[in-house]
Amino acid sequence: MKRKGRTCLYVAGILILLLFSTGCVIGRYYEGPNIIAEKVKNIKPGITTKEEIVEWFGPPRNYMSPTVFNKILQELDITGEPLGTFPFANILSYQYDQSNIRAVILVLFNYAEAKVKSDHLVIFLDENERVKYYGFRRGTEEL
Amino acid sequence: MGSEGEQRSYRRLVILMVLLVVPVYSCTIGRVYRGSEIKEDPGKRIVIGATTKGEILSIFGPPDGVQKQFDGDIFVYAYFRKNTSTLALEDPVFTSMTFFTFNRVQEKRDSLVILFNKDGVVKNYGYYAGTRELEPL
Numbered sequence: 001m002k003r004k005g006r007t008c009l010y011v012a013g014i015l016i017l018l019l020f021s022t023g024c025v026i027g028r029y030y031e032g033p034n035i036i037a038e039k040v041k042n043i044k045p046g047i048t049t050k051e052e053i054v055e056w057f058g059p060p061r062n063y064m065s066p067t068v069f070n071k072i073l074q075e076l077d078i079t080g081e082p083l084g085t086f087p088f089a090n091i092l093s094y095q096y097d098q099s100n101i102r103a104v105i106l107v108l109f110n111y112a113e114a115k116v117k118s119d120h121l122v123i124f125l126d127e128n129e130r131v132k133y134y135g136f137r138r139g140t141e142e143l
Numbered sequence: 144m145g146s147e148g149e150q151r152s153y154r155r156l157v158i159l160m161v162l163l164v165v166p167v168y169s170c171t172i173g174r175v176y177r178g179s180e181i182k183e184d185p186g187k188r189i190v191i192g193a194t195t196k197g198e199i200l201s202i203f204g205p206p207d208g209v210q211k212q213f214d215g216d217i218f219v220y221a222y223f224r225k226n227t228s229t230l231a232l233e234d235p236v237f238t239s240m241t242f243f244t245f246n247r248v249q250e251k252r253d254s255l256v257i258l259f260n261k262d263g264v265v266k267n268y269g270y271y272a273g274t275r276e277l278e279p280l
């Protein structure tokens with residue numbers, strides 16, 4: 001009877017140990033200023049000037065160094081070469097990154113998922129520094 | 144006799160638990176998605192010598208990269224996916240030892256490269272849907 005109780009205790013101990021080794025991870029990462037879609041609608045090719053764009057959306061991202069998040073992704077070898085390279089004076093690029101990370105750790109089975117999406121606005125200027133073309137994508141809606 | 148049978152079944156239970164826990168097979172699945180999918184079919188939407196840069200921007204959105212060439216720009220669109228699966232035989236409870244590991248990493252991307260002439264009209268393009276080749280495990 002004593003042995004039976006001890007065995008039950010062992011089994012319970014192992015099960016508790018397994019239970020406490022399980023976990024769930026949820027991570028969110030946001031980087032860059034939000035791109036307001038209503039302001040994007042105000043952009044008129046041939047009319048809107050570079051000054052107006054900078055006033056509405058702030059300093060373009062392509063004039064700044066790569067973001068910390070992109071550096072981390074590269075360092076950890078999660079993604080390949082960096083995207084979003086626009087080293088040209090007649091292109092203004094704005095980007096807002098959002099990353100959702102989730103993981104379930106059940107010891108015997110683990111699942112991890114990372115989704116990195118961006119709202120991206122790229123504006124091409126003509127020789128008079130007015131908008132020639134622009135493209136906008138709200139990638140964070142796909143998250 | 145009954146208690147002997149009970150003892151035997153408990154012993155079996157303990158052996159089974161030991162076999163299940165030390166060591167255990169663990170399976171890890173990882174997924175990474177980066178960027179936006181190229182939803183439009185370039186073959187249907189791009190007409191060489193006719194589609195303009197403005198039309199490309201309204202169809203595919205902003206490019207992920209632009210390269211300048213002496214005879215026109217190049218737009219680069221990319222959607223990246225990475226699938227990893229790992230099967231490990233390990234003892235995570237007592238010794239934390241890993242006896243066997245099988246790791247599989249698949250990195251694929253959909254890439255669209257569009258070349259424009261100096262007038263901003265599509266000169267040529269290349270498309271490769273690599274993510275279709277991803278296997279589930």
